[in-house]
Amino acid sequence: MTCILALETATDACSVALYRNGDIQERFEPGARRQTERILPLVDELLAEAGVTLAAVDALAFGHGPGAFTGVRVATSVVQGLAFARDLPVAGVSTLAACALAAFDRYPHRSRVLAAFDARMGELYLGAYQCGPGGVVPLLADGLFDPDAVPELDGDDWLLAGSGAVYREQIAARVRLAEVDADVAPRAGAVARLALPMVAQGRTVPAEQAQPVYLRDRVVN
Numbered sequence: 001m002t003c004i005l006a007l008e009t010a011t012d013a014c015s016v017a018l019y020r021n022g023d024i025q026e027r028f029e030p031g032a033r034r035q036t037e038r039i040l041p042l043v044d045e046l047l048a049e050a051g052v053t054l055a056a057v058d059a060l061a062f063g064h065g066p067g068a069f070t071g072v073r074v075a076t077s078v079v080q081g082l083a084f085a086r087d088l089p090v091a092g093v094s095t096l097a098a099c100a101l102a103a104f105d106r107y108p109h110r111s112r113v114l115a116a117f118d119a120r121m122g123e124l125y126l127g128a129y130q131c132g133p134g135g136v137v138p139l140l141a142d143g144l145f146d147p148d149a150v151p152e153l154d155g156d157d158w159l160l161a162g163s164g165a166v167y168r169e170q171i172a173a174r175v176r177l178a179e180v181d182a183d184v185a186p187r188a189g190a191v192a193r194l195a196l197p198m199v200a201q202g203r204t205v206p207a208e209q210a211q212p213v214y215l216r217d218r219v220v221n
Contacts, residue, residue, distance in 0.1 A: 010066070012030070013185040054086050087207075102187045
């Protein structure tokens with residue numbers, strides 16, 4: 001029996017999820033940008049709803065970025081605090097990968113997903129994934145790109161998902177897009193599912209080694 005508590009706050013949305021033996025319970029609040037004040041109450045509400053305590057959790061998972069600087073820091077600091085409290089292992093998951101899996105959940109006929117977030121300053125965070133019921137396989141490593149210099153990708157069936165769709169015209173000049181959905185957001189439920197094989201294989205870290213991934217040195221929210 002595996003129980004994973006997952007957090008995701010790297011974009012405007014805020015979510016927490018509890019994975020238990022294939023079943024996922026999730027609390028998701030879109031677009032609020034209230035992660036600092038909402039994340040711990042959401043954790044408490046979810047655990048109470050599930051009828052479990054933190055003592056019953058086997059591992060923690062979090063979206064480690066890339067994303068908004070403040071949002072990524074919130075998830076990192078909260079997961080570190082929870083992990084220290086119970087000496088729990090932590091799995092850090094790409095927020096772009098979680099976005100890609102959330103997009104596949106919404107569009108199961110689109111297995112190739114270009115997950116993109118508006119990184120401000122005329123740039124975007126972007127990763128390309130082959131998605132399926134078992135998870136995602138990266139086809140292009142997460143990176144920070146100029147919208148006019150996105151790598152060209154083979155195929156004409158790509159789904160562009162996430163706030164980076166604000167650059168859809170520039171991206172479409174280099175990647176053949178079949179569908180675009182700017183409203184797809186990474187969710188804690190997807191983070192939990194992506195963390196499951198990491199936890200099972202022991203690819204976790206102790207609390208102090210749970211670190212954010214920014215992909216950029218300059219701070220922009």
